Amino acid sequence: MTGPNQDKSKGKPRKGGRPGAPGQGTHRPGGRHGPKAADGQRKGGPKTPDRADQATTGIPARKIAVDILNKVIGERRPLDEELRETGGHPEFFALEPRDRALVRAILGTALRRRGQIAAVLDRLLERPVPEKTGLVLDILHVAAAQILFMEIPDRAAVATAVAIADRDGRSRRYKGLINAVLRRMTAEREDLLAANAAPWRNVPVWLFAGWQKAYGEETALAIAAMHLHEPNLDLSVKNDPGGWAERLGGHVVAGNTVRLVRPGGRVEALEGYNEGAWWVQDAAAGLPARLLGDVADKSVADLCAAPGGKTAQLAARGARVTAVDISARRLERLSENLARLGLAAEVVSADLAGYTPDAPFDAILLDAPCSATGTIRRHPDVAWNRRPGDIAALAEQQFALLERAAGWLAPGGTLVYCTCSLEPGEGEDVITRFLAARPEFRISALTAEEVGIEGVVTPRGELRTLPVSLPLDPLASGGLDGFYAARLVRS
Incomplete structure (x- = not known):
């Protein structure tokens, strides 16, 4: 190539x-x-x-x-x-x-x-x-x-x-x-x-070469071009996305996400903010929580939960959420967001390496710490703050967290593992290694219909969004954060 x-x-x-x-x-x-x-x-x-x-x-x-x-x-x-x-x-x-x-x-x-x-x-x-x-x-x-x-x-x-x-x-x-x-x-x-x-x-040489290998040169070039555009403002709304899209002058892009084309002024000044009708969350970041399916009245762990967008999604759909994160400061922001939204969750400040729940969970969402290369559109410093060795080190941490979290899942329960990374080493490769080590788990394949976005489901049934996913005209109006997610079921 x-x-x-x-x-x-x-x-x-x-x-x-x-x-x-x-x-x-x-x-x-x-x-x-x-x-x-x-x-x-x-x-x-x-x-x-x-x-x-x-x-x-x-x-x-x-x-x-x-x-x-x-x-x-x-x-x-x-x-x-x-x-x-x-x-x-x-x-x-x-x-x-x-x-x-x-x-x-x-x-x-x-x-x-x-x-x-x-x-x-x-x-x-x-x-x-x-x-x-x-x-x-x-x-x-x-x-x-x-x-x-x-x-x-x-x-x-x-x-x-x-x-x-x-x-x-x-x-x-x-x-x-x-x-x-x-x-x-x-x-x-x-x-x-x-x-x-x-x-x-x-794009640093090593990072671009990895994208070429994973996605092909044409897609790698398109990703690099998309990073030059600031992303639009995506809002996850509690209900009536069509109505909120009309009121705010945006459009629905996936599920309950309303996209606004770079509105001027402060987000807090937009209609619906004070009444807690929505929260800011990229359309791709809103997908993993939806992959858990019907969570009403189920006990759900949101691991590495801050700043809380996924917690809000789960709580809004009736789950009994335990939100766990190592950062007490970031959990303060999560609690403030939940209060504004009129939602509730048990908030726990803990290192997952030392945390043990009181009882198994019906479902678990693990948004593992990662290189965050899928968020370069929003955080352009990420491209220059990462090093080649970071990916392997993070993958080891991710595997260890996934292994630990898997032990907290009730039999028959569902676990969604996700990262906001473009690197297969932090996504597909971690899941392949995990399935080989834990045969009691299997991938529950996703469908394009349940995801709601074309072209983001892999042949193995995982989620893989790229900055060039969701193409719109003009180009800068489209795009998503780069996310990987796999839905696992414990037999």
Whole structure:
């Protein structure tokens, strides 16, 4: 199988460093004939007024974006944690709402387009940036995201980048380099974009190769392209999805999921929020709980339950739910969501390795900890925060949790195992290993009719959704999180 061609850059390959830096994880193995690059048109993005004082007033927001990008890439910190009011970047919530939105937009763009940006920088840098240069690479990536892909005045992006470098002791000596590289970038923007437009650039080599092997090159390329689009807002509604779709201006995409096309403003301001009529949950994430079938008045364990979307689904359908999660903080959010929705569940903060229920459960839903590569559309940092060895390590943890949870299932009961990962090593392979070790379990094959989405049931009867599942027109209106699920029955 051939892959995208390897790019030839002017700069020498960077040795060591972080993923996505020039020379690291931006080229693909394969033949000389890669996928045809898209045109070099400048992409639309968040618009910022072209005001004269942008270069000076925009420094704090951009400096925070640089700091957070440094943490996300250099320390593998989840982006969501850095943007959280408690425990996140200490200055982020001190910004005006407009500037907070700018920081989010810059970071989203810088991470979604990280491979393309790194390839552009490879072409513009005559030699690799030395390792110990402070924030130089992060400053360049933040500025490049604005220059190449956002509707922000070039002079603001360049001037603030130089000013940020000047304020950092280790980066100061490179401000001339930063200025020269970014000015050349603005002058050659269209040619640089045309030469580096292929979406596969924005996926680390090892991750893209795994998708090629699992799904074929065409699908792998389509997944990479879909990751450039921010997902729409999906809501799981308690009842009357058609009515809520009409009221909110959305459409029903699967079961009780209503999809809204990127509504503006706060989610809390939407009709139905205060009365607890719905909760936010990707359409794919809403499928595993439905696979348990009729759970009315059954005892059901939701394991690794936070933030609680699946718990809410089960409780809304009449189950007696025990929601277990290791994180007490995340369970607080789960309890708050249940209270708003008018739903009830027993909430238990525990490590599953040491947890033992009082009695067997009629049904179990295990949403196992995973690499979360199926959520890159929502969390673009995931692509750059994972390493090849993570998958095997997580698979061992997942198998151990599945083995333990299986012992809590009553005879004749149903267990659904799921992960929000695109990697077969965390899905199909775990189930194959489990079935070989536990012959009293078998797969209860799913049908397209009960799932409600075409093309997501495997030949073995498992669920496998991809970011390119649920194709709609326009393309950005479709898509799903990548999920795997298997329904197991204990004889």
